[in-house]
Amino acid sequence: MTISASSIEIYDTTLRDGSQAEDVSFSVEDKVRIAQRLDELGVHYIEGGWPGANPKDIEFFRILKSLPLKRARIVAFGSTRKAKNTAESDPTLEALLSAETEIVTIFGKSWTLHVTEALETTLEKNVELVGDSIAFLKNHGRRVFYDAEHFFDGYKTDPAYALKTLQAAVAAGAERIILCDTNGGTMPWEVQEIFPKVKACCSVPLGIHAHNDSEMGVANSLVAVRAGAIQVQGTINGIGERCGNANLCSIMANLELKMGYEALEDGRLNNLRNISHFVAEMANLTPNKRQPYVGDTAFAHKGGVHIHAVQEKSR
Numbered sequence: 680m681t682i683s684a685s686s687i688e689i690y691d692t693t694l695r696d697g698s699q700a701e702d703v704s705f706s707v708e709d710k711v712r713i714a715q716r717l718d719e720l721g722v723h724y725i726e727g728g729w730p731g732a733n734p735k736d737i738e739f740f741r742i743l744k745s746l747p748l749k750r751a752r753i754v755a756f757g758s759t760r761k762a763k764n765t766a767e768s769d770p771t772l773e774a775l776l777s778a779e780t781e782i783v784t785i786f787g788k789s790w791t792l793h794v795t796e797a798l799e800t801t802l803e804k805n806v807e808l809v810g811d812s813i814a815f816l817k818n819h820g821r822r823v824f825y826d827a828e829h830f831f832d833g834y835k836t837d838p839a840y841a842l843k844t845l846q847a848a849v850a851a852g853a854e855r856i857i858l859c860d861t862n863g864g865t866m867p868w869e870v871q872e873i874f875p876k877v878k879a880c881c882s883v884p885l886g887i888h889a890h891n892d893s894e895m896g897v898a899n900s901l902v903a904v905r906a907g908a909i910q911v912q913g914t915i916n917g918i919g920e921r922c923g924n925a926n927l928c929s930i931m932a933n934l935e936l937k938m939g940y941e942a943l944e945d946g947r948l949n950n951l952r953n954i955s956h957f958v959a960e961m962a963n964l965t966p967n968k969r970q971p972y973v974g975d976t977a978f979a980h981k982g983g984v985h986i987h988a989v990q991e992k993s994r
C-alpha cells in the first residue's frame with residue numbers, strides 16, 4: 680500500500696480499544712464481520728486485538744488467516760516485555776508473534792511517574808524494555824508500530840526522558856511512533872505545541888492516538904495531522920472505555936471535507952453512515968441520531984429560516 684503525501688493512514692482500533700468500552704462486548708464472529716466491513720470501507724490498518732491478554736483474540740487472528748482482507752492490514756497489539764523477563768522468555772511478546780500478523784503495535788511508557796510506580800522499574804531499564812522488545816519483534820520478521828502511552832503527560836513532566844524512550848523505539852526499528860493521549864486530558868493547543876518538537880527529533884513518521892475524556896479526541900487528532908502526523912488511530916463512533924476514543928467517522932469526514940486530505944480511497948467516505956450504523960448494531964448500541972456526519976438528523980432541516988433559504992436557492 681502506498682500512502683501519498685496528501686493521504687492519511689487510518690488505523691482503526693474498534694476491535695481492540697473500542698471493545699474496552701464497558702457496555703460493549705463483541706463475539707469472535709462479530710469481530711470478524713466488523714473487520715470485513717472495515718476492510719470494505721478502506722481503512723489502512725485494523726487493530727484486531729491483544730492476543731497476550733485475551734484468548735478470544737487468538738481465535739480471531741486464527742480465523743482471519745483463512746479470510747484474507749483486500750485492503751487493510753490486520754495488526755496485533757501488545758505491551759513491551761515485563762521487566763523481569765528477557766524478550767525471548769516473555770509470554771506477551773510470544774503471544775504477539777503467535778498472531779502471525781505482518782505488523783504488530785506495542786505500547787510502552789514514556790511518563791517517568793508510570794515507569795517508577797506502575798512498572799516498578801528504573802528509568803534506564805524502561806528505555807531498554809522499549810528497545811529490546813521492538814528489536815525482538817523485528818528479528819522475528821515483524822513490522823513494528825510503537826504506541827507511546829501517556830506521551831503528552833510524560834512530555835510535560837520530563838521532555839528529555841519522554842523523547843529518549845521514543846529514540847530507543849526508533850533505533851530498534853519502529854516504523855511509526857504514535858503519540859498517545861491515553862487519559863484524554865490534553866488540550867489541542869498542547870498537541871500543537873508538543874507535536875512539532877517531537878517531529879523535529881524523530882526520524883520516522885508520527886501518529887496520534889487520542890481519547891475523548893475532555894471531548895477533544897477529534898480535535899486533538901486533527902491538530903496532530905496539521906502538525907505532521909501521518910497516521911490517525913481511533914474507533915468507529917468513538918466507542919472505547921470511559922468517554923471513548925477519538926471518533927474516526929468525524930475524523931475521516933473532516934480530513935476529507937475540511938482539510939483536503941484523502942482518508943479513504945475512491946470516494947468511500949460515502950459509506951461512513953453504513954459502517955457507523957453497522958458497528959452500533961454489532962455493539963448493541965442505539966445509533967446516535969445527532970452524531971455529526973452519520974446521524975439521522977445530521978443533515979435534517981426542521982423548517983423555518985434555514986429550510987426556506989435552501990428552497991429559495993434550489994429554485
Ligand SMILES: [Zn+2]
Pocket residue numbers: 696861888890924
Ligand atoms: Zn487507547
